[in-house]
Amino acid sequence: MIADKMLDKIDEMQNPCVVGLDPVIEKVPKHLLKGDSFEDVADAFRKFNFAIIDSVADIIPIVKPQIAFYEKYGVPGLKAFKDIVDYAHSKGMIVIEDGKRNDIATTAQAYADGHLGVVQTELGKRPSLNVDLLTVNGYLGSDGLTPFASVCKEFGKGVFILVKTSNPSSGELQDRLIDITPEEESKLVSDGIPIKDHKTTVYNLMAIQVNKYAEQDIGKRGYSSIGAVVGATYPSQAEELRKIMPKSIFLVPGYGAQGGKSKDLVNCFNKDGYGAVVNSSREIIYAYQKTDDPLKFAEASRAAAQAMIKDIRGALKESGKYPANWKD
Amino acid sequence: MIADKMLDKIDEMQNPCVVGLDPVIEKVPKHLLKGDSFEDVADAFRKFNFAIIDSVADIIPIVKPQIAFYEKYGVPGLKAFKDIVDYAHSKGMIVIEDGKRNDIATTAQAYADGHLGVVQTELGKRPSLNVDLLTVNGYLGSDGLTPFASVCKEFGKGVFILVKTSNPSSGELQDRLIDITPEEESKLVSDGIPIKDHKTTVYNLMAIQVNKYAEQDIGKRGYSSIGAVVGATYPSQAEELRKIMPKSIFLVPGYGAQGGKSKDLVNCFNKDGYGAVVNSSREIIYAYQKTDDPLKFAEASRAAAQAMIKDIRGALKESGKYPANWKD
Numbered sequence: 127m128i129a130d131k132m133l134d135k136i137d138e139m140q141n142p143c144v145v146g147l148d149p150v151i152e153k154v155p156k157h158l159l160k161g162d163s164f165e166d167v168a169d170a171f172r173k174f175n176f177a178i179i180d181s182v183a184d185i186i187p188i189v190k191p192q193i194a195f196y197e198k199y200g201v202p203g204l205k206a207f208k209d210i211v212d213y214a215h216s217k218g219m220i221v222i223e224d225g226k227r228n229d230i231a232t233t234a235q236a237y238a239d240g241h242l243g244v245v246q247t248e249l250g251k252r253p254s255l256n257v258d259l260l261t262v263n264g265y266l267g268s269d270g271l272t273p274f275a276s277v278c279k280e281f282g283k284g285v286f287i288l289v290k291t292s293n294p295s296s297g298e299l300q301d302r303l304i305d306i307t308p309e310e311e312s313k314l315v316s317d318g319i320p321i322k323d324h325k326t327t328v329y330n331l332m333a334i335q336v337n338k339y340a341e342q343d344i345g346k347r348g349y350s351s352i353g354a355v356v357g358a359t360y361p362s363q364a365e366e367l368r369k370i371m372p373k374s375i376f377l378v379p380g381y382g383a384q385g386g387k388s389k390d391l392v393n394c395f396n397k398d399g400y401g402a403v404v405n406s407s408r409e410i411i412y413a414y415q416k417t418d419d420p421l422k423f424a425e426a427s428r429a430a431a432q433a434m435i436k437d438i439r440g441a442l443k444e445s446g447k448y449p450a451n452w453k454d
Numbered sequence: 455m456i457a458d459k460m461l462d463k464i465d466e467m468q469n470p471c472v473v474g475l476d477p478v479i480e481k482v483p484k485h486l487l488k489g490d491s492f493e494d495v496a497d498a499f500r501k502f503n504f505a506i507i508d509s510v511a512d513i514i515p516i517v518k519p520q521i522a523f524y525e526k527y528g529v530p531g532l533k534a535f536k537d538i539v540d541y542a543h544s545k546g547m548i549v550i551e552d553g554k555r556n557d558i559a560t561t562a563q564a565y566a567d568g569h570l571g572v573v574q575t576e577l578g579k580r581p582s583l584n585v586d587l588l589t590v591n592g593y594l595g596s597d598g599l600t601p602f603a604s605v606c607k608e609f610g611k612g613v614f615i616l617v618k619t620s621n622p623s624s625g626e627l628q629d630r631l632i633d634i635t636p637e638e639e640s641k642l643v644s645d646g647i648p649i650k651d652h653k654t655t656v657y658n659l660m661a662i663q664v665n666k667y668a669e670q671d672i673g674k675r676g677y678s679s680i681g682a683v684v685g686a687t688y689p690s691q692a693e694e695l696r697k698i699m700p701k702s703i704f705l706v707p708g709y710g711a712q713g714g715k716s717k718d719l720v721n722c723f724n725k726d727g728y729g730a731v732v733n734s735s736r737e738i739i740y741a742y743q744k745t746d747d748p749l750k751f752a753e754a755s756r757a758a759a760q761a762m763i764k765d766i767r768g769a770l771k772e773s774g775k776y777p778a779n780w781k782d
Contacts, residue, residue, distance in 0.1 A: 150560070192557075192564075234522075255525075265616060265628070267619075267626035268626060270621070298596060300595070
């Protein structure tokens, strides 16, 4: 199951860093572009990402392609996405698809089957996009989450459900105070979350929901395949969320380009030094822009990844949340 | 702009019905399947949908392909999706993509550009998936909605933002009572919504947000390109939402197979007889299953579409919400 696999890979690499593969044509080195068709763009994305994967596969455990940047170019774009997923797998990396998919019932099932599980053909079932984990939006309620959770359990895959996102306006809905049931209140009180007037935030309510699913799919290493998205930009919220969802792995966006600092995001980790994976996209993949050599973009990405690893490991060590079996 | 175009098309057809194109291999007539590759499945989906489009294009204004069922089959699936969008356009139909896309900032921009607007290539910008309207999930706040609204305005396209969805568990989050600001309270009070203890539901709060965007993009016919998803299964909620978002067109799922009745969904319409489009998927496209002739699936779909049109037009007439310029 993926939570165990992810933790093993994190131990192998001795860091919980994720490189976000978010290609945009304006920033991809010009020498990779051979023409102006969608196929040419997709081909440039393929070369760009393959080279970055090659440059970090021995030091980074996980990549996170954001599918929006690929499906934007239609069929050729999705083909590049799939090739990049397969290439990362061939290099032993774990692949999180950032797709924020959501729907209900048979439609949620279709997303779960297509992205994580297997799809029906006339002669039987086989995998399709076959990523390891997928980000999911829970606005529609449990009708939208149960099909994903079932597929995760059956195929050893995982999801990260949006709880508290890293963007400035995430609070417009997510930070609002909302009436809760006595059952929810007692869960929060037992987690040590202060409650006033029988209310909590929307993100805490979503966390309670995530935790219910998480508890039903826990691996040998004590973590669940049902995780949560919790932004690096909101450290105090992360501290509460860590308590509400003790078994969930957090996917932490917002580090680097979005302003989240390593000292802030340690709140996303448990005391054992696990429980979160930290993503950086632009600061890694476009690191070459700060050099004078676009031909060596992959080397620049590797150097940026090394700097991130050092920063995150340092912050974990300083906070006392450093895994016991990692080297100093 | 799409709200005007959609209303003109609705007038031309004298009904606001949407046929949902949600193909699943288990239900597509067997004679369309030529093999078991993903290409074969995609080809069956293409033939199935083309035939249904042919059979209803002179009576139905709008189709709504659900992209989950296509992208499930990866690259061949997305190719079929794109071909179906283009084919529906060639027959003069309006195309709503049900994709429930959502993200923030440049990523939301990538979705908006790829699905609704234009994408950058080396020599310039051109359309990619090029649907007319897209469903969008607003959990992430205005960082996730503004890029879509901007693209809609620039390219004359539209979105339907999830407000109150049709599924049984939609209330788990959407019906919760949430604290609101004095400004929000005064908006709701002036809309005639009863407020107690400075709280409203999450769906009403989302509706206030939708309305803000809607007011900034209103066409000649008085409706906005920024619409809302409001389930046919929740008539009393629809009545309130109609007041909060007077200029938004509602995409109404849940009619037919999900149990929503025509007399319930008239609450989604304004007094002028406009303001909503009503979707039915399974009851139309799989109507042949109630006959003994899978070869005539398209004819069965046409008959089911005619029955739906009659039902919806009848309910509008009975409720007094019948457009003044429609025939009896």
